[in-house]
Amino acid sequence: MQIARAQPVLRVPARSRSRLNSEAVAGYLLVLPALLVIAVFAVFPVVFSLGVSLFKWSLASPTITYVGLRNFETLFQSETFWQVLRNSLYFSVGTVVLIVVLAFNLALLLDVKIRGIAFYRALFFVPHLVPMALIATLWLFLYEPQRGPINALLGLLGIPGPAWLQSTSWAMPAMIIVKVWKAVGYYTILFLAGLQGIPQELYEAAKMDGAGFWRRTLHITLPLISPITLFVIIVAVIGSFQDFDQIVVMTRGGPVDSTNILVYYLYEQAFRNYQVGLGSAVAVLMLLLLLVFTVIKLQLARLWVHY
């Protein structure tokens, strides 16, 4: 993102000296309250996590011991942790790919200027506003394996439904479906805004040259929307990293850790097992993963994003 430079309030050099001083004081006072909160609840936590990840610290006992990188070692030697990593990757890739594909296509549909389109635009946005805790509760009901509505519907079609959240192989796809169902409307609006920013003349010109709908989409829409696609991917990846509410309501990481992802694992270690040091190590690894992802994405962006 581009950061525009702030303009000075006054450009009169004669008064600048005393003006600057009082201006500086005012400036510090104005930004102070916000920076104080940021310092205590954002900057300090990151530093603190980095530090605490090197200690063995249980909330249940008062002793704190320096253990170096032992917490990370413990994680890397734990079979569960590797499964959690694989689960996180599965969940993130699954949700992000589906979200990008579905949201883009839905945005193409919503970009058509026909009557009643505003109603559809608003409707797709509703699941995004409803708390995930409630959406998860609703789907807990829909997924009920014996007699739940989804399996009943599949039964009518002659398909034996899986046990969904109680099956180690189906639980994760079930979680991905819920996440995508809830989030896709939000990303659709982002894509839609991007589509509406593309100059119509380009399409007119392409039509004159005899380009059909698919060629126009491929050669005009996709390249011109690539900054939005990049933004959607970033936000969706970060969003998929944070999806705690859904897990805690629907599966609590189960069955047999098959839906345990990093953010839930962090919660389990820190707030259920009271292993603050170990939990902080998970937090640090999450931060590192996002950092790596950011670097990769910036490199990729050079290749395929057209600004």
Added chain:
Amino acid sequence: MATLVPAKPFSERLGALARVQGVGGGVPPLAALLVYIALTVMALIVAVPFLWMLSTSLKPLQEVFILTQLLPSEVRWDNYVKAWNAAPFGRYLFNSTFSALAILVCQFATIIPAAYGFARLRFPGRDVLFMVVLATMMVPVQVTFIPAFVTISTFGWKDTYAALIVPFATSGFGIFLLRQAFLQVHQDFLDAARLDGCNHLGIMRHVMLPQNMPTLITFGLFSFVAHYNDLFWPLVVTESERMRTITLGVRSFIDFEGATRWNELMAACVFSMLPLIVLFLCTQRFFIKGVASTGLKG
């Protein structure tokens, strides 16, 4: 469509409809029809689970799993009464609404001056400080939860409103968003206000805020929704019944009832999401425009 001549073939009528609406024939009738079909299928996928929730919340328990029973055979309003009385949901709703509103007030109180300072004043270290604000936007909030929890415990704030509110008393994204908006305000307005004797607070009140109301409202709506919906933080910092929020309330309803009284559970979901749906219906243009122009996330 009733005003159109019925004798014409359907595709022609649809084309005429498009022209009536000033589409200028841009959308061929067959394409429009296909778009309607595709959109309606997608709309049903979104709407049916909600409608099913509503219908289930009014059913007697024995009809909950009968797929062909689309509507309840008799409407059981008392599901709502039972669900409401199963736990102090009034208290939960109050806690969620109150803390989300208090967070919003605190955020406005901190981000408006900060955004103005970063956008319009010059002081040493300003750009570095602003970079710090931007950097905190990138950190996933869960990474900060363990230290924030330790801080809250140290302050002795566990199980209080302060614990629910203070950690979110500002918003890096809000500062960023508002600063961008404040940068757009023309310098002449500031100079004029200055000549009229306004100090910085006066400039904020009489120039910056009136000119940026839509941005403020949009930010406010999204902030409210995000914190009303939160589950992780209230789960970690609250202990007693009287401090629980609505999302926690619904979750513990599942635990205690063993997910058996689905009709009452769905009723609890319906009244828990009602405030948000009403809010959305009243303000949807801000929501949609807000996402489109700023990428705000609830």
